[in-house]
Amino acid sequence: MGQTLSEKVWERHVVHRGEGEPDLLYVDLHLVHEVTSPQAFDGLRMSGRTVRRPDLTLATADHNVPTTGLELGVTDPISRRQLEVLSRNCEEFGIRLYPMGDPGQGIVHIIAPEQGFTQPGMTIVCGDSHTSTHGAFGALAFGIGTSEVEHVLATQTLPQSRPGTMAVTIEGEIPRGVTAKDVVLSVIARIGTGGGSGSIIEYRGSAIRALSMESRMTICNMSIEAGAKAGMIAPDDTTFAYLDGRPFAPSGAAWEAAFADWQTLPTDADAAFDKEVVLDAAEIRPSVSWGTNPAQTTTIAGSVPEPDSFADPADREAARRALAYMGLQAGTPMREIPVDTVFIGSCTNSRIEDLRAAADVLRDRRVREGLRALVVPGSMRVKAQAEAEGLDRVFTGAGFEWREAGCSMCLAMNPDKLSPGERAASTSNRNFEGRQGKGGRTHLVSPAVAAATAVAGHLATPDDLDGA
Amino acid sequence: MEPVRQVTGRGVPLVRSDVDTDQIIPSDWLKRVERTGFGDGLFSEWRESSDFVLNQKRYEGARVLVAGSNFGTGSSREHAVWALQDYGFAAVISPRFGDIFRNNALKGGLVPVVLDEEIVVRLQDAVAEDQTIEIVIDVEARRVAVPALDIDEAFELDDFTHHRLLNGLDDIGLSLRFEPEIDAYEQRRPAWLPTTS
Numbered sequence: 001m002g003q004t005l006s007e008k009v010w011e012r013h014v015v016h017r018g019e020g021e022p023d024l025l026y027v028d029l030h031l032v033h034e035v036t037s038p039q040a041f042d043g044l045r046m047s048g049r050t051v052r053r054p055d056l057t058l059a060t061a062d063h064n065v066p067t068t069g070l071e072l073g074v075t076d077p078i079s080r081r082q083l084e085v086l087s088r089n090c091e092e093f094g095i096r097l098y099p100m101g102d103p104g105q106g107i108v109h110i111i112a113p114e115q116g117f118t119q120p121g122m123t124i125v126c127g128d129s130h131t132s133t134h135g136a137f138g139a140l141a142f143g144i145g146t147s148e149v150e151h152v153l154a155t156q157t158l159p160q161s162r163p164g165t166m167a168v169t170i171e172g173e174i175p176r177g178v179t180a181k182d183v184v185l186s187v188i189a190r191i192g193t194g195g196g197s198g199s200i201i202e203y204r205g206s207a208i209r210a211l212s213m214e215s216r217m218t219i220c221n222m223s224i225e226a227g228a229k230a231g232m233i234a235p236d237d238t239t240f241a242y243l244d245g246r247p248f249a250p251s252g253a254a255w256e257a258a259f260a261d262w263q264t265l266p267t268d269a270d271a272a273f274d275k276e277v278v279l280d281a282a283e284i285r286p287s288v289s290w291g292t293n294p295a296q297t298t299t300i301a302g303s304v305p306e307p308d309s310f311a312d313p314a315d316r317e318a319a320r321r322a323l324a325y326m327g328l329q330a331g332t333p334m335r336e337i338p339v340d341t342v343f344i345g346s347c348t349n350s351r352i353e354d355l356r357a358a359a360d361v362l363r364d365r366r367v368r369e370g371l372r373a374l375v376v377p378g379s380m381r382v383k384a385q386a387e388a389e390g391l392d393r394v395f396t397g398a399g400f401e402w403r404e405a406g407c408s409m410c411l412a413m414n415p416d417k418l419s420p421g422e423r424a425a426s427t428s429n430r431n432f433e434g435r436q437g438k439g440g441r442t443h444l445v446s447p448a449v450a451a452a453t454a455v456a457g458h459l460a461t462p463d464d465l466d467g468a
Numbered sequence: 469m470e471p472v473r474q475v476t477g478r479g480v481p482l483v484r485s486d487v488d489t490d491q492i493i494p495s496d497w498l499k500r501v502e503r504t505g506f507g508d509g510l511f512s513e514w515r516e517s518s519d520f521v522l523n524q525k526r527y528e529g530a531r532v533l534v535a536g537s538n539f540g541t542g543s544s545r546e547h548a549v550w551a552l553q554d555y556g557f558a559a560v561i562s563p564r565f566g567d568i569f570r571n572n573a574l575k576g577g578l579v580p581v582v583l584d585e586e587i588v589v590r591l592q593d594a595v596a597e598d599q600t601i602e603i604v605i606d607v608e609a610r611r612v613a614v615p616a617l618d619i620d621e622a623f624e625l626d627d628f629t630h631h632r633l634l635n636g637l638d639d640i641g642l643s644l645r646f647e648p649e650i651d652a653y654e655q656r657r658p659a660w661l662p663t664t665s
Contacts, residue, residue, distance in 0.1 A: 015653045016646040020627040024646055026653050028661055036545065038501035049640070052650075055665040064499065078499040085501050096664045117662050129544040129568060145546035145572035147639070155643045157650055161626060193486050194538045194564055227541060229567055254660035261658065293486045293541070314485040314537060314585075321484065411495045411543075432490040432542060434513050 002268025004165050005234050006200040009140040009265070013123045015157055022159040028122040028139075030152045031108045032059040032095065034086040035413070036127030040150035041089040051093040052156045058117060059090050059097040062107045063413045067376050067403035070101055079414065093153075106379020106405040109133040109347040113217065114381055116246025120235035120262040125152055130347045130429065131230075132223040136216035137243075138235035138265050140200070143224065163229040164274040166199035170207040172281035177463060179357065180215035181349060181427065181446035183207070184222040185287040189297040191277055196228025199275065202267065203233050207281035213242040214353040221348045222429050225294040234266035286461050288334050289431045289444040291322035296431070298334060300449065300461055306330040325433055326441050327421065334459050337443070341424040342373040342454040343436070344400075344447055346410035349427035350378030354447040355386050359394040361451035361462045367399030368457035374401040374416070376408040400454070412437045425453040471636035472577045475558040475605040477531025480521050481592035487535055488542035489569060493551040506547055507554035522555075526599045534592050534603075535562040537585060540569025549576045559605050561612070563588050574629050575639065579605055581612055581623045590617065607633055 003011070016024040030053075037059075044050065051057060064079040066072075074080035083100065090097035098104040104111060109130055112118045120138035125131060127149040134141035144158065152158055168187055188195070201223050208216070216233050223231025240259065243249040250258045285299040296319070298305065307319035307330065323330060328337070344350070344358050355377065367373045375395050377383035383405055386392055392402045409416040410428035418424055418440025427450050428435075431442040443459060452460040497509035514520045521527055533552065539562035540548060549572045552560065559579040573580045583591075594617050595601050604613045605623075610630065613620045625633075632639065 016649045022626070022628055024643055024649075026650070026657075028657075029664075035498050039503045039546075042501075042503070047638075047640070055663040058664040076499070082499050082501055094665075117664065119662060122661065127544055129542065143544035143568055145544055145549070145568060145575065147546060147572065147575035151640050151643065154640050155647075155650065156654075157643055157646075159628070159639065159643060193541055197564060197567065224542075224568075227538070227566060248662045248664075250660040250662075257658065258660040293488070317483075318485050411490075413495045413498065430488075430490070430542060432488045434494055435490050438494070438513060 002271035004267040004271045004273060005138060005202055005232055005265055006140060006165055006230070009121055009123065010162060012121070022161040024157050025123060025160050027125050027152050027156055027158060028056060029112070029117055029124045030057045031112055031124065031126035031131065032057060032149070033062050033108050033128065034082045035063045036146050037089065037149055038082065038085045039146050040153055041093070043150040044153055049154045051095065051153045054094040056156060057095045057153070058112065059086060059095050060105055060108050060111055061086060061098070061100045063407045063411065065100045065406040066414050067406050067408045067416060070404055103380050106381065107347045107350065107407055109221065110351060110378035110382065113137070114379060116243055116249035119243065119249065119258070120239060121265050125158065129224045130221050132228070133217050133221040133347055135220040135223065135230050135232040136213060137239055138232060138262070140230055140232065142230045164199040166196060166201045166228070167273040167276040168201050168203050168279070169205040169276060170203065170279045170281050171205040172207055174207050174210070174281045174284060177461060178284050178286060179446040179448060180211060180218040182287045183284055184219045185289065185294065185297045185444060186284045187279065188222065188226045188294045189287070190279065191226050193225065193293050193295045194227045196223060196226035199228055201226070201228045201231045203231060208233060209236065212353060213238060214351045217351070218348055222294065225429060235262050286446065286449055288449065288459055290326065290328060290334065291319065292325055292431055292433050294429065294431060294444060296322055297444070300334050300459060302334055304328045304330050304332045304334070335464070336458060338423070338458045339425045339443065339453055340372060340422045341418060342371065342450050343409045343424055343426040343428065344374070344450050345376030345378070345408050346428035347378065348429040349447050350376060350382065352382050352385050354427065355382065355391050358447040358451040359391045361448055361465070362394055362398040362400070362455070365398055365455045365465065367454045371454060371457055373399060373454045374403055374409070376403040377405050379405045409436050411435060425450050425459060469577045469636045469638065472579060472633045473608050475531060475579055475607070477558065477603060478529065478599060478601065479532040479534045479591065479595040479603050480527045480530040481596045482521060482533055482535040483592055485536035486538045486541055489540055489545050489548040489566070490542055492540065492548040493545060498545055498547055503550055504554060506551035510551040510555040531556060531558045532603045532605070533557050533560045534588060534595060535560055537563040539565050541566035544568045546572040546576070549573050549578050553578050561588060561591065574633070577633065579607060581605055583612065583621055583623060587619060587621060591619065
């Protein structure tokens with residue numbers, strides 16, 4: 001029987017396999033940021049170990065960095081210390097670092113693909129759950145904890161039990177106005193926060209094939225919100241065209257060798273998955289979350305659900321709790337929910353295509369009076385590209401703040417936060433209680449819906465604005 | 469890591485599903501560069517409400533968190549495990565855990581125990597009613613016993629992790645036994661793979 005994409009990548013990275021033991025997998029690329037690494041570097045020092053392969057390790061400052069007034073430095077002393085510790089650790093162990101203010105700096109999951117570090121067939125890990133983003137290239141990429149970060153630093157390997165395989169197959173044509181974010185929110189709403197648990201998801205089907213690399217990254221990025229170990233998409237011509245010419249992608253004879261190898265990666269026709277879920281692309285609609293986990297999502301044409309409509313008692317209780325936290329009444333049409341803030345950014349939706357999609361909606365329009373709106377590009381390179389295209393002027397002209405690169409309001413570790421009770425439409429990945437600031441209320445949306453919502457003042461699609 | 473052979477203690481019911489790691493330890497706490505001192509941050513937003521279970525005196529000193537399904541979803545922050553341990557928990561029982569959380573817990577010796585939802589709910593109800601009920605998690609035998617409720621259930625723990633927990637073994641040391649194989653693997657990696665230097 002044939003093998004799936006994830007099985008192929010897994011098998012070629014097994015360093016050691018023993019009876020009754022997890023496989024010891026080799027790690028091709030280890031991404032590091034300031035939040036989950038300091039205790040790992042400390043552990044190395046305490047045990048007299050060092051970094052085995054600094055040349056397969058890449059660090060950036062992203063979670064804590066301010067996105068405005070960089071010339072003032074980091075005013076929060078605890079954040080500043082964490083960033084300084086990262087710089088010191090990278091210097092001590094010889095790791096390439098993109099610090100705050102560097103033209104290469106940005107969110108870890110944005111910069112690795114844009115520089116061509118992320119390639120098909122690789123194993124990639126990072127102390128961050130959204131590492132699944134890199135699976136869009138046909139890499140096996142997953143988030144790890146700090147103990148595992150230390151393990152990879154010391155050994156360039158990780159002991160891992162083999163997960164199951166799950167196919168999420170989406171056939172057909174995605175309707176106009178529907179984006180990758182809507183696709184992945186629909187998948188999570190369908191399978192639930194634990195639907196991918198213990199599995200590596202492979203997204204397949206004609207609808208996935210038709211997507212750009214950036215859209216594929218949005219989809220793989222949120223695999224973790226369905227509890228999956230990783231999300232992957234088989235590499236194809238779209239993947240190869242994206243990689244060609246990137247600074248760290250192979251070139252010349254190396255490209256030819258790599259290219260031949262990458263073409264062997266897609267799932268064999270006779271391979272079987274442990275589980276499969278099938279969605280009809282034509283049925284997917286612009287989606288928005290109403291609750292406090294990403295599976296609590298409906299379409300923008302829908303309304304806040306009645307908790308009693310859920311069959312499972314735990315789901316009913318979770319819905320009741322979510323409605324109370326979100327300050328929502330069952331039955332309220334999603335389009336009638338007013339928001340205070342719109343955030344466009346995060347490793348889910350802060351690439352150039354996301355910014356273009358939002359800017360397209362905002363041309364010759366204004367953000368609703370009194371609404372706070374900010375765009376945080378995923379990397380300094382995305383920012384520079386957007387500025388070269390004049391997108392920054394579209395955003396600022398409409399009343400958005402144009403910021404520096406970082407994770408920002410996605411997880412509110414820097415000064416960009418929601419206040420208690422403040423409601424946001426956000427292109428990020430998590431609507432957990434307090435995620436964007438204590439007491440803050442998050443509705444997850446696509447960049448296009450975020451932009452339209454900023455104009456309308458309530459949850460809206462770009463089409464809604466045309467009639468107004 | 470210290471060996472973990474058995475956890476015996478009273479339970480606290482956390483009757484919520486999908487408790488994500490942002491709830492277990494909010495992101496403000498992640499700015500610290502130490503591994504200790506996270507106990508005060510554990511569920512810090514929920515603890516602001518006086519009726520939250522951890523604020524109820526009757527559960528003081530409990531060592532086992534009895535949680536709803538999908539405990540520890542979301543972010544990879546190991547700080548969630550450090551916070552639970554620093555607060556005084558030695559084990560968490562739930563019908564299902566977030567994968568990364570479960571891995572992190574096992575690295576640090578916080579025992580994650582998966583039991584059927586029906587048993588978890590029964591246990592939650594019972595410990596809410598009677599705080600003297602003792603839960604015995606026998607890591608060595610891979611069984612959970614609650615004598616007062618006639619519960620005696622096996623739980624899953626792979627042989628490798630079982631061995632590691634019982635002996636308090638350092639994962640990195642275990643992997644470094646295979647250093648010659650790592651060296652050999654590196655010799656055969658394709659030359660076109662990227663390096664960052």
